[in-house]
Amino acid sequence: MDLQIALLLGQDGITNGAIYALLSLALVLVFAVTRVIFIPQGEFVAFGALTLASFQAGKTPGTLWLLIGAGIAVALVDITMALRGGASRRIPGIVGWNLAYPAAAAAIVFLLKPNEFPLLAQIVLALALVVPLGPMMYRLAYQPLAEASVLVLLIVSVAVHLALVGLGLLFFGAEGSRTPSFSDASFNLGLVTVSGQTLWVVGASLLLIVVLFIFFERTIYGKALRATAMNRTGARLMGISTVMAGKLSFLLAALIGAFSGILIAPITTIYYDTGFLIGLKGFVGAIVGGLASYPVAAAGAILVGLLEAFSSFWASAFKEVIVFTLIIPVLVWRSLTTRHVEEDE
Amino acid sequence: MRPRLMLAVFLGLLLIAPLLASEFHVTLLNYIGLYAIVALGLVLLTGVGGLTSFGQAAFVGLGAYTTAYLSAAESLPAWAASLGGSPWMGLLAGLLVTAVVAFVLGFLTLRLSGHYLPLGTIAWGISLYFLFGNLEFLGGHTGMSGIPALSIFGVELRESRKFYYVIWAVVLGAVWLTRNLLDSREGRAIRSLKGGVIMAEAMGVDTARSKVMIFLIAALFACVSGWLYAHLQRFVNPTPFGLHIGIEYLFMAVVGGSAHVWGALVGAGVITVLKQWLQDWLPRLLGASGNFEMIVFGLMMIVVLQRARDGLWPILARLVPQREVQREVPQGEALPRRPVPESGQVLLEARNVVKRFGGLVANNDMSLTVRAGEVMALIGPNGAGKSTMFNCISGVNPATEGEVRFRGEAVTHLNSRQIARLGMSRTFQHVRLLPTMSVLENVAIGGHLRGSRGVLPAMLHLEREEEARLLAEAARQVERVGLKDSMFDLAGSLALGQQRTLEIARALCADPCMLLLDEPAAGLRYLEKQSLAELLRKLRGEGMGILLVEHDMDFVMGLADRVVVMEFGEKIAEGLPDEVQRDPAVLEAYLGGVD
Numbered sequence: 001m002d003l004q005i006a007l008l009l010g011q012d013g014i015t016n017g018a019i020y021a022l023l024s025l026a027l028v029l030v031f032a033v034t035r036v037i038f039i040p041q042g043e044f045v046a047f048g049a050l051t052l053a054s055f056q057a058g059k060t061p062g063t064l065w066l067l068i069g070a071g072i073a074v075a076l077v078d079i080t081m082a083l084r085g086g087a088s089r090r091i092p093g094i095v096g097w098n099l100a101y102p103a104a105a106a107a108i109v110f111l112l113k114p115n116e117f118p119l120l121a122q123i124v125l126a127l128a129l130v131v132p133l134g135p136m137m138y139r140l141a142y143q144p145l146a147e148a149s150v151l152v153l154l155i156v157s158v159a160v161h162l163a164l165v166g167l168g169l170l171f172f173g174a175e176g177s178r179t180p181s182f183s184d185a186s187f188n189l190g191l192v193t194v195s196g197q198t199l200w201v202v203g204a205s206l207l208l209i210v211v212l213f214i215f216f217e218r219t220i221y222g223k224a225l226r227a228t229a230m231n232r233t234g235a236r237l238m239g240i241s242t243v244m245a246g247k248l249s250f251l252l253a254a255l256i257g258a259f260s261g262i263l264i265a266p267i268t269t270i271y272y273d274t275g276f277l278i279g280l281k282g283f284v285g286a287i288v289g290g291l292a293s294y295p296v297a298a299a300g301a302i303l304v305g306l307l308e309a310f311s312s313f314w315a316s317a318f319k320e321v322i323v324f325t326l327i328i329p330v331l332v333w334r335s336l337t338t339r340h341v342e343e344d345e
Numbered sequence: 346m347r348p349r350l351m352l353a354v355f356l357g358l359l360l361i362a363p364l365l366a367s368e369f370h371v372t373l374l375n376y377i378g379l380y381a382i383v384a385l386g387l388v389l390l391t392g393v394g395g396l397t398s399f400g401q402a403a404f405v406g407l408g409a410y411t412t413a414y415l416s417a418a419e420s421l422p423a424w425a426a427s428l429g430g431s432p433w434m435g436l437l438a439g440l441l442v443t444a445v446v447a448f449v450l451g452f453l454t455l456r457l458s459g460h461y462l463p464l465g466t467i468a469w470g471i472s473l474y475f476l477f478g479n480l481e482f483l484g485g486h487t488g489m490s491g492i493p494a495l496s497i498f499g500v501e502l503r504e505s506r507k508f509y510y511v512i513w514a515v516v517l518g519a520v521w522l523t524r525n526l527l528d529s530r531e532g533r534a535i536r537s538l539k540g541g542v543i544m545a546e547a548m549g550v551d552t553a554r555s556k557v558m559i560f561l562i563a564a565l566f567a568c569v570s571g572w573l574y575a576h577l578q579r580f581v582n583p584t585p586f587g588l589h590i591g592i593e594y595l596f597m598a599v600v601g602g603s604a605h606v607w608g609a610l611v612g613a614g615v616i617t618v619l620k621q622w623l624q625d626w627l628p629r630l631l632g633a634s635g636n637f638e639m640i641v642f643g644l645m646m647i648v649v650l651q652r653a654r655d656g657l658w659p660i661l662a663r664l665v666p667q668r669e670v671q672r673e674v675p676q677g678e679a680l681p682r683r684p685v686p687e688s689g690q691v692l693l694e695a696r697n698v699v700k701r702f703g704g705l706v707a708n709n710d711m712s713l714t715v716r717a718g719e720v721m722a723l724i725g726p727n728g729a730g731k732s733t734m735f736n737c738i739s740g741v742n743p744a745t746e747g748e749v750r751f752r753g754e755a756v757t758h759l760n761s762r763q764i765a766r767l768g769m770s771r772t773f774q775h776v777r778l779l780p781t782m783s784v785l786e787n788v789a790i791g792g793h794l795r796g797s798r799g800v801l802p803a804m805l806h807l808e809r810e811e812e813a814r815l816l817a818e819a820a821r822q823v824e825r826v827g828l829k830d831s832m833f834d835l836a837g838s839l840a841l842g843q844q845r846t847l848e849i850a851r852a853l854c855a856d857p858c859m860l861l862l863d864e865p866a867a868g869l870r871y872l873e874k875q876s877l878a879e880l881l882r883k884l885r886g887e888g889m890g891i892l893l894v895e896h897d898m899d900f901v902m903g904l905a906d907r908v909v910v911m912e913f914g915e916k917i918a919e920g921l922p923d924e925v926q927r928d929p930a931v932l933e934a935y936l937g938g939v940d
Binding site: 037140141144145148149151152154155156158159160161162163164165166167169170173174277280283284287317318320321324325327328331332334 | 391395396397399450453454461463464465467468469471472475476479589592595596599631633635636637638639640641642643644646647650651654
């Protein structure tokens with residue numbers, strides 16, 4: 001290996017690492033607020049990328065049907081609850097978000113021609129289809145079990161993941177897709193050429209991290225999420241709805257996931273099940289951070305990206321083995337440094 | 346006797362099934378059996394122990410690949426050549442490899458809180474799958490063929506109808522072992538993992554060891570299933586050992602009823618048949634090919650967890666009338682007792698104990714002594730730090746500074762298990778029981794340290810004599826505290842006051858020389874309080890040292906020999922009950938100052 005290859009691999013690793021970092025942030029967020037270990041994160045990555053690819057190929061993305069179906073299910077559950085609880089004034093809101101919104105999205109997809117939209121509009125439309133699935137998923141799968149143990153929530157996560165992978169196969173087929181780059185520019189920096197897409201990925205990741213930081217530090221909703229993460233009961237006593245916090249954290253996680261998918265779709269071919277491995281690599285990063293610290297999780301994720309890039313050079317067949325075995329020394333290190341106090345669940 | 350009859354019918358059907366069923370159905374039953382063995386391990390791990398693994402398929406793979414490699418590889422390296430050729434060597438080697446891997450993995454992840462183990466197993470499941478697929482000597486993604494058939498007593502088992510009996514004999518054997526284990530001293534320790542770790546440790550149970558143990562057993566069951574699979578198929582490739590299959594195993598356990606041994610069989614049956622059926626119909630229905638059954642499985646799992654978290658088995662079991670619960674009081678020879686310390690001898694001495702939680706000082710400079718044959722009461726307003734002091738003394742939450750000595754030994758930095766072994770036993774302010782176990786079984790947990798037979802004798806039920814003595818001892822303590830009538834009721838069905846009394850029986854079952862009682866009279870009625878006081882007086886007469894936290898002043902003052910009063914984490918008074926009641930500082934703490 002010479003310096004040039006090393007720089008190339010480093011660039012690769014940092015690009016992927018930036019994506020894993022974004023995902024690990026979302027995972028830490030969801031876990032802190034809802035105690036859900038969010039295995040389906042990867043499916044949002046795949047759905048975001050494949051929805052965009054469908055628009056570009058002039059097809060109707062299957063995620064639209066999922067949005068409509070999930071919307072109807074949420075509406076049914078929520079309207080029943082509202083009628084039983086005598087809160088019929090909530091019904092217009094429920095209908096608006098869960099039935100009217102998907103209908104409007106369907107109207108745009110069918111009446112206008114998304115494949116003729118500029119790239120930016122396609123991206124926004126893809127996000128508009130995929131991101132609301134986050135809170136809907138929370139409502140249907142997790143909210144009825146909000147008080148269950150981490151273990152039960154984890155099993156639910158795995159079940160949701162499995163169902164979504166199956167749906168992904170149904171919607172998008174077994175073939176992979178790639179989307180065109182955001183920019184074709186490339187920059188020569190002495191030994192190494194940096195592609196425009198790499199800059200996009202790293203830049204957009206950094207921007208998103210800054211935006212999230214401002215959201216958590218400066219806005220009332222961000223503070224509400226942090227409060228819920230620190231103490232659910234305390235937050236609830238202060239008038240913060242834990243249901244709202246749960247939905248909001250899932251919304252953010254879905255946004256981060258789908259956007260990550262859109263960012264990397266021009267670099268790697270995305271299949272219906274690619275998201276899972278990408279999401280899990282974010283997980284390795286998150287576990288490095290102990291599912292609690294945002295900066296350590298992000299740093300861990302970058303490390304995973306670099307490790308993956310370099311091991312694909314030296315032992316490409318064992319790339320996944322190496323990345324996922326990394327978790328073992330990390331767990332050793334964590335088990336030596338944390339004094340574990342058992343809590344009853 | 347109905348359940349016995351059901352079992353007999355079930356066994357009879359199992360026996361004749363291969364004679365009646367078609368080849369296809371026998372094969373299906375074979376697979377159900379193989380999956381049930383793995384699911385059974387998960388019942389022990391998840392339903393009983395409260396831990397989870399998504400990586401069981403990888404352990405199945407270890408079992409399958411080890412025997413495949415040893416019995417079918419074209420050239421074995423010299424060190425392994427002597428093991429080659431025999432499926433039985435393959436089984437032994439597989440069990441060994443699995444045990445080592447599971448032990449290392451369990452040791453690393455089980456010390457961390459609950460969710461690290463499943464996450465670790467996901468990573469481990471993926472990495473082993475890719476390893477199987479990329480190692481040349483294991484045949485890569487194409488796999489290995491030419492694995493010899495199993496032969497038992499010279500009969501070669503080439504047909505699936507013959508193999509059927511081997512598989513189901515193993516299934517029933519595994520069911521028997523698991524049921525035996527759960528009905529034993531070690532089994533009670535395992536059952537206490539879910540929700541009672543602090544209590545179990547205080548009763549001397551090494552919960553970390555119990556966790557590693559069930560993880561090992563589950564892994565070994567999976568390994569045996571893999572070994573059978575390899576010799577049934579006589580071909581292995583990585584596909585059946587991937588993460589998705591690992592997830593499916595967990596689904597089987599949860600859908601069937603993860604807390605019940607038979608749930609594993611039900612779950613394996615339901616998922617296997619359903620999968621077969623869905624794989625036939627869904628592609629036709631959806632007009633595309635693929636593993637669409639996972640959509641249904643995923644949704645089904647969510648519904649099961651939301652609506653019937655205990656799975657299908659309890660629902661099925663309700664259809665059959667329940668057998669009469671065991672009503673016979675267990676009999677057995679008395680267990681050896683520890684020598685009683687001489688009355689008046691200092692048992693416990695806490696000197697200048699300080700406990701800080703970050704900046705908060707919960708105990709400051711606390712000192713107290715307890716002698717054999719006396720009742721020492723620790724009183725004080727709410728939040729004075731009494732329970733914190735208890736936790737410092739009993740090793741649940743060790744002191745930051747100062748020294749605690751028990752029977753002459755420094756115990757400040759010992760854990761609660763080691764302290765329990767020295768003869769200190771306790772109850773908890775917030776009752777810590779296992780609500781789904783009987784009163785008798787709960788009390789028997791207290792006797793954990795008085796037995797010694799391990800997991801293996803328990804699985805084979807070779808420890809029945811010791812078990813009988815333990816249960817008889819537990820029964821004696823249940824009678825002693827006056828709960829004889831509810832001995833076989835579920836602990837969760839008792840009133841709060843009775844649950845507190847149960848905790849005293851459990852503490853007594855450990856044969857302690859000192860008792861720590863945290864608000865034992867709370868929730869008791871007048872007559873119950875009187876009989877509790879009577880019991881404590883009797884124990885004092887036998888030379889027991891008792892440290893008591895209590896709010897009921899009539900109870901305390903009528904019983905205690907000496908009293909220590911705490912306020913804001915510090916001792917404000919100490920002395921005889923009469924002196925303390927007249928102490929101005931105590932009056933001010935309890936009634937407010939009189940100006």
